[in-house]
């Protein structure tokens with residue numbers, strides 16, 4: 001039996017904490033906090049790094065919404081909290097009752113690791129759970145778990161927290177009785193869909209692409225540049241790498257006229273709404289987040305107010321975990337020819353001052369949204385140029401954390417740098433747009449998609465990855481105040497890239513390089529989709545052709561910051577430890593940094609041992625083996641950094657280069673995928689792992705490659721190390737904990 005005291009609320013309020021990398025946990029927790037207050041609970045809402053704002057020993061009811069990032073790591077806005085939790089001793093939280101909602105993705109090995117770790121740690125500290133843990137999976141849709149978890153939280157919470165007498169009941173009516181009547185009539189007259197088919201079509205119909213192409217493309221408002229041949233560029237990497245580029249055509253930059261940006265209009269998304277006619281009553285409509293944000297014009301009291309920055313310059317409101325730097329672009333090379341499946345660029349950034357970093361670290365680039373899309377969104381919302389160029393202030397209790405630093409900015413900069421315009425909006429947003437659609441048919445369609453009954457149609461709609469602008473194009477009657485748009489769109493995210501250079505190389509502290517695929521693709525319906533950062537950089541540097549190496553391609557500065565690797569994905573300090581690097585495609589990026597670093601270490605050591613008076617030692621007595629498993633489709637098309645790899649091999653920096661080629665037949669000594677090569681080299685690998693405690697590094701795709709590589713490593717331990725399968729898996733887990741088996745993965 002439940003003790004009676006557990007049925008009587010002990011707390012006068014609840015505190016909702018979130019840890020969020022890309023904004024999901026933050027918006028879910030805010031929604032939960034707002035709903036709690038609407039239901040009569042007293043509630044407070046904090047990011048976990050603000051843990052010091054509450055007196056933990058006195059807290060009686062805590063609700064956590066936490067996501068997992070990296071390879072089972074907690075989000076950046078909770079790292080301070082984790083350090084604090086580690087330091088806490090004893091059972092200081094015996095008064096606290098808690099509930100945890102974890103967000104994760106089953107494509108990753110460590111599913112919802114943050115939530116699980118938090119649960120364990122809170123129990124160690126004496127807290128007790130009052131409600132079963134929820135673990136939501138982004139691979140299948142967070143809502144599947146989040147919605148019922150929140151729905152059932154309320155009765156459980158009523159036993160924990162004193163509630164004001166009136167409990168408001170959601171949901172709010174979405175259509176007035178009159179509107180509902182009109183819509184029903186429309187449905188019955190079959191006016192709703194011109195061609196009503198019996199079932200919901202999961203495969204979307206052809207999309208009208210012609211009127212929605214971004215015309216003219218993006219030209220930064222800053223001095224745009226083009227390329228013509230002139231002088232030799234600065235080196236991409238160490239001296240050895242710079243020599244490799246000698247054969248390349250070298251280009252530099254000339255001014256070109258600025259072409260005005262044409263606002264994009266978005267794509268009309270076509271899905272079959274015929275099933276809507278079967279559902280007169282819609283249920284489980286998500287709650288609309290509160291309207292907290294107020295935008296005030298500050299130009300009147302600020303005579304010195306300036307216009308918005310040009311795209312690519314750095315607005316002061318951007319918040320980054322380490323200082324924001326304004327980088328110039330020293331050099332760019334295109335690593336892949338026209339016929340390669342992906343366009344890969346290698347870019348070197350330069351700084352006026354030294355920046356301390358280690359190979360294995362990454363940097364974040366804070367790129368603006370595509371300018372044509374920003375202007376398109378502003379036009380669709382009816383915001384005129386004189387309005388979006390004005391300085392405004394964002395104010396309001398409980399506004400999302402990423403908007404809080406915006407003291408004074410133009411709407412143009414807020415849309416460029418603060419909100420994510422590319423991600424498909426969540427159901428709660430669709431419901432909000434439904435509330436603001438003035439056309440009744442559009443309203444009904446949006447409400448239908450947001451409801452339980454419209455789940456299939458929503459999934460078909462989401463499968464086309466519509467952006468916010470596409471939604472405005474598809475439902476042109478949506479009349480949303482700009483403040484609602486800004487506070488409900490997800491936060492803009494920096495894009496992270498591994499550093500491919502070494503601080504030990506020439507000028508190493510004042511430059512870093514990276515390599516990335518330009519994310520631009522076309523859906524079967526002819527709809528063009530693009531990432532935020534890589535197409536922006538590609539256009540900024542003038543879309544350099546294959547084989548070209550362009551020095552100083554643009555005057556526009558790139559906002560970026562260092563992201564030190566917190567999982568020790570760095571070279572070991574003991575240079576004798578062998579290093580096994582597995583990184584197909586752009587997963588090889590950090591390893592190019594490792595190799596450049598080792599090359600420099602060897603060069604310096606060589607000098608030192610030559611100078612010394614003792615017997616001359618062999619270099620290899622100081623440095624362990626370095627093995628690289630690299631994979632590409634086709635050697636001529638996408639063997640990234642081929643010359644660099646071959647040179648490192650010749651110099652003895654790279655002891656073993658294993659190349660997997662997936663789309664070519666009969667390549668000598670090769671396999672299709674990196675995991676095939678691991679299998680092939682199993683016996684030698686085991687020797688390195690067993691006799692010399694080699695470290696294993698894996699970088700790249702979490703879904704396919706990392707899983708297959710992991711399975712193959714298990715096999716190596718079984719076949720060559722004599723382990724039982726279960727013991728082999730446990731051994732690998734142990735290595736992961738000991739930071740001997742390190743992974744830097746993305747989905």
Ligand SMILES: Cc1cc2nc3c(=O)[nH]c(=O)nc-3n(C[C@H](O)[C@H](O)[C@H](O)COP(=O)(O)O)c2cc1C
Pocket residue numbers: 019020021022023024025026066067068069070071072073075103104105106108109110111112113138142745746747
């Ligand atoms: C780079 C990256 C790494 C991730 N790593 C993990 C992981 O190791 N385990 C997991 O369960 N989910 C992982 N996820 C999935 C996120 O936890 C999930 O998408 C979640 O909804 C994000 O919530 P947030 O926006 O609040 O951060 C990862 C997502 C990204 C983008």
